Amino acid sequence: MKKESNITIHDIAKALNVSGSTVSRALNDNSRISDRTKKAVRNMAKKLGYQPNALASNLRTSCTNTIGVIIPRISRYFFSSAITGIEELARKKGYNVIICQSNDQEAREADCVQTLFASRVDGVISSIAINTKNYDHYKTFTNRNIPLVFFDRVCEELETSQVVVDDFKGGFLAAEHLISKGCKRIAHISGPQHLNIYINRLQGYLKALRKHDINIEEDLIIESPLTREDGMACAKKLLESANPPDAIFAANDTSALSIIIYAKENGIRIPEDLAIVGFSNEPFSEYLNPSLTTIEQSGFDVGTKATELLLDIITNKTGNHQETIVLPVKLIERESSNKK
Amino acid sequence: MKKESNITIHDIAKALNVSGSTVSRALNDNSRISDRTKKAVRNMAKKLGYQPNALASNLRTSCTNTIGVIIPRISRYFFSSAITGIEELARKKGYNVIICQSNDQEAREADCVQTLFASRVDGVISSIAINTKNYDHYKTFTNRNIPLVFFDRVCEELETSQVVVDDFKGGFLAAEHLISKGCKRIAHISGPQHLNIYINRLQGYLKALRKHDINIEEDLIIESPLTREDGMACAKKLLESANPPDAIFAANDTSALSIIIYAKENGIRIPEDLAIVGFSNEPFSEYLNPSLTTIEQSGFDVGTKATELLLDIITNKTGNHQETIVLPVKLIERESSNKK
DNA sequence: TCGACTTGTGCAATCGATTGTCCGTATTTT
DNA sequence: AAAATACGGACAATCGATTGCACAAGTCGA
Numbered sequence: 001m002k003k004e005s006n007i008t009i010h011d012i013a014k015a016l017n018v019s020g021s022t023v024s025r026a027l028n029d030n031s032r033i034s035d036r037t038k039k040a041v042r043n044m045a046k047k048l049g050y051q052p053n054a055l056a057s058n059l060r061t062s063c064t065n066t067i068g069v070i071i072p073r074i075s076r077y078f079f080s081s082a083i084t085g086i087e088e089l090a091r092k093k094g095y096n097v098i099i100c101q102s103n104d105q106e107a108r109e110a111d112c113v114q115t116l117f118a119s120r121v122d123g124v125i126s127s128i129a130i131n132t133k134n135y136d137h138y139k140t141f142t143n144r145n146i147p148l149v150f151f152d153r154v155c156e157e158l159e160t161s162q163v164v165v166d167d168f169k170g171g172f173l174a175a176e177h178l179i180s181k182g183c184k185r186i187a188h189i190s191g192p193q194h195l196n197i198y199i200n201r202l203q204g205y206l207k208a209l210r211k212h213d214i215n216i217e218e219d220l221i222i223e224s225p226l227t228r229e230d231g232m233a234c235a236k237k238l239l240e241s242a243n244p245p246d247a248i249f250a251a252n253d254t255s256a257l258s259i260i261i262y263a264k265e266n267g268i269r270i271p272e273d274l275a276i277v278g279f280s281n282e283p284f285s286e287y288l289n290p291s292l293t294t295i296e297q298s299g300f301d302v303g304t305k306a307t308e309l310l311l312d313i314i315t316n317k318t319g320n321h322q323e324t325i326v327l328p329v330k331l332i333e334r335e336s337s338n339k340k
Numbered sequence: 341m342k343k344e345s346n347i348t349i350h351d352i353a354k355a356l357n358v359s360g361s362t363v364s365r366a367l368n369d370n371s372r373i374s375d376r377t378k379k380a381v382r383n384m385a386k387k388l389g390y391q392p393n394a395l396a397s398n399l400r401t402s403c404t405n406t407i408g409v410i411i412p413r414i415s416r417y418f419f420s421s422a423i424t425g426i427e428e429l430a431r432k433k434g435y436n437v438i439i440c441q442s443n444d445q446e447a448r449e450a451d452c453v454q455t456l457f458a459s460r461v462d463g464v465i466s467s468i469a470i471n472t473k474n475y476d477h478y479k480t481f482t483n484r485n486i487p488l489v490f491f492d493r494v495c496e497e498l499e500t501s502q503v504v505v506d507d508f509k510g511g512f513l514a515a516e517h518l519i520s521k522g523c524k525r526i527a528h529i530s531g532p533q534h535l536n537i538y539i540n541r542l543q544g545y546l547k548a549l550r551k552h553d554i555n556i557e558e559d560l561i562i563e564s565p566l567t568r569e570d571g572m573a574c575a576k577k578l579l580e581s582a583n584p585p586d587a588i589f590a591a592n593d594t595s596a597l598s599i600i601i602y603a604k605e606n607g608i609r610i611p612e613d614l615a616i617v618g619f620s621n622e623p624f625s626e627y628l629n630p631s632l633t634t635i636e637q638s639g640f641d642v643g644t645k646a647t648e649l650l651l652d653i654i655t656n657k658t659g660n661h662q663e664t665i666v667l668p669v670k671l672i673e674r675e676s677s678n679k680k
Numbered sequence: 681t682c683g684a685c686t687t688g689t690g691c692a693a694t695c696g697a698t699t700g701t702c703c704g705t706a707t708t709t710t
Numbered sequence: 711a712a713a714a715t716a717c718g719g720a721c722a723a724t725c726g727a728t729t730g731c732a733c734a735a736g737t738c739g740a
Contacts, residue, residue, distance in 0.1 A: 006484070008726055019690045024727060034688060051480075054458040055399045056726030059695045064395070074427075075420040083414055087441055096455055099439050101427055115436055118394040140391070144346070257627070283622075287597070289629030348696055359720045364697060374718060396696030399725050686737075694728080702721080709714070 068116035070126040085303025102129040110137040123147035147313040170295040171204025183247035187220040231258025253278035290335035408456035410466040425643025442469040450477040463487035487653040510635040511544025523587035527560040571598025593618035630675035
């Protein structure tokens with residue numbers, strides 16, 4: 001096995017009989033170095049198989065060309081798409097990406113913050129853990145002017161830029177769609193009300209009902225953690241009631257799935273007896289039986305946009321960076337709401 | 341806005357009137373420092389809000405406590421689960437994780453290698469891009485004795501440890517299951533034959549046929565890139581032939597999905613006319629109609645095991661590190677193969 | 681011919697933490 | 711009581727790349 005010891009700029013310098021500083025400048029294309037020398041240095045670097053040591057450079061320049069990402073869980077499609085968007089753009093701009101998962105736990109999230117800070121990332125993109133109530137750990141960044149951008153699950157308390165999808169409109173579209181299909185009693189399974197996204201989806205739903213003069217019934221609106229299990233419980237509660245709804249708008253596809261399963265088990269026809277709309281367009285939603293009408297949101301776009309914002313702040317530190325970008329959503333009509 | 345400038349061990353040292361080395365040793369719990377001093381240092385560190393600068397430490401110790409991961413694409417469930425496994429264990433052991441995506445392209449993969457090397461990761465876990473034919477870029481690691489472990493899509497050419505699932509057995513189980521259901525003409529849609537996993541699934545399939553004295557027909561075995569589109573093409577080719585198969589074992593769930601769709605569009609009953617088995621147990625497979633019988637493989641376990649191997653090599657550099665770990669697979673019976 | 685620039689490089693300090701070596705006290709051994 | 715050992719801590723070099731400043735050689739105009 002061939003072993004190359006790590007070679008440094010000084011090895012190149014020695015081989016060329018110049019100084020380390022000259023090599024450094026040549027490699028960084030500094031204007032003070034002659035073209036002849038630059039060419040010689042680059043050739044020698046290639047010949048020796050030189051690989052820069054980012055650590056040393058980072059330490060000196062205190063800029064790591066790395067951005068940190070904190071997300072609840074990588075295995076959810078929306079988030080992995082977002083990461084793909086982040087990575088794509090970041091890499092194109094010469095940045096590395098370090099990813100940390102909070103597993104939707106506040107304590108883990110605080111750990112992630114420490115880790116990223118210790119690595120001296122140049123900026124951070126984050127989506128908040130579902131049970132985070134206290135945002136102090138993020139001050140590690142804000143106190144030190146380390147750029148921070150939130151996406152999807154954002155935090156109003158910290159004054160940062162953020163990228164969200166138009167949850168309000170999504171909720172509105174979902175409800176109005178059901179109304180247009182002739183549904184009269186439309187229930188809504190909403191998510192934790194300390195998260196902006198679920199508040200907005202609910203508000204959009206309410207607006208659609210009001211617009212069409214539909215009476216808003218408190219009993220038809222349930223707050224849920226939106227898991228598979230709790231989705232079943234909600235379905236049961238809604239559909240076993242004396243006066244069940246003829247449609248349900250669920251704040252995510254997972255709970256919509258639970259409803260479909262419950263309905264099938266109980267002989268409730270979809271969409272004839274019960275129309276259903278979800279939110280997110282998960283990879284499975286298209287293949288459910290019946291296929292699920294849902295609101296599409298592009299994780300990729302959200303990730304890309306968040307990175308754009310962040311890199312802009314990093315590059316251009318001045319100015320007021322509290323922009324909020326709202327990306328569009330789209331209704332995807334499928335069988336679960338396809339009434340005549 | 342409060343701004344804390346970054347404080348270093350020297351600030352602590354000054355505040356306590358001791359030397360930087362003492363602070364460093366105290367924080368690292370070095371035995372040469374008295375308990376009294378350690379306590380004082382820790383208190384002062386907390387009081388000043390000291391956050392270690394990993395860059396400096398890494399540069400000095402040339403050990404970053406970071407492991408790099410190269411995967412084809414994060415948005416595939418198997419890989420994101422693997423990452424979850426990797427991250428979980430790595431973090432527990434005090435390591436950070438840097439993730440790079442190759443997007444299944446050899447050139448991008450080579451980029452990832454450079455990036456991770458420049459970051460001086462302590463070790464690397466990788467799953468090879470689908471079109472990688474030349475493995476030279478990995479020598480950046482092997483030549484320098486940087487521990488490298490492959491998982492899932494492995495490379496025999498480089499002598500490293502690896503973690504795979506029992507693809508052979510998976511192929512065998514899938515085929516034997518179809519045989520047990522009374523299928524006589526079982527087709528196989530296989531993947532690119534330069535990848536170990538698809539070779540093994542095919543071999544397992546062949547073994548099952550031989551074991552049960554079923555004639556192997558070349559025409560029933562197709563090599564495919566296993567995409568949605570190509571799955572349709574394969575379905576068409578197989579099912580429009582003069583003598584179509586009565587079962588198909590697809591090397592992934594995506595192409596199995598295509599077959600289901602094709603069959604439904606063409607009035608072919610599943611499983612009566614055509615039984616189907618996929619591979620991977622994707623999140624959607626359970627919800628297909630009919631639900632898809634498939635082979636389950638745990639990305640999480642693979643990731644965890646690979647990390648275990650890697651950390652062992654990092655910690656314990658001696659010894660011959662060319663272990664191959666094979667993790668079990670499991671047949672999940674669902675409707676798509678449920679013939680009487 | 682002489683100062684005033686311009687060009688191309690070298691020197692040495694620096695980033696922050698770690699660590700081999702050395703040194704003054706305090707404690708123990710003989 | 712002198713010598714040996716242990717203990718707690720300080721000094722300074724180091725990791726590799728960057729960069730402000732100094733400086734020598736060359737160019738140019740007056």
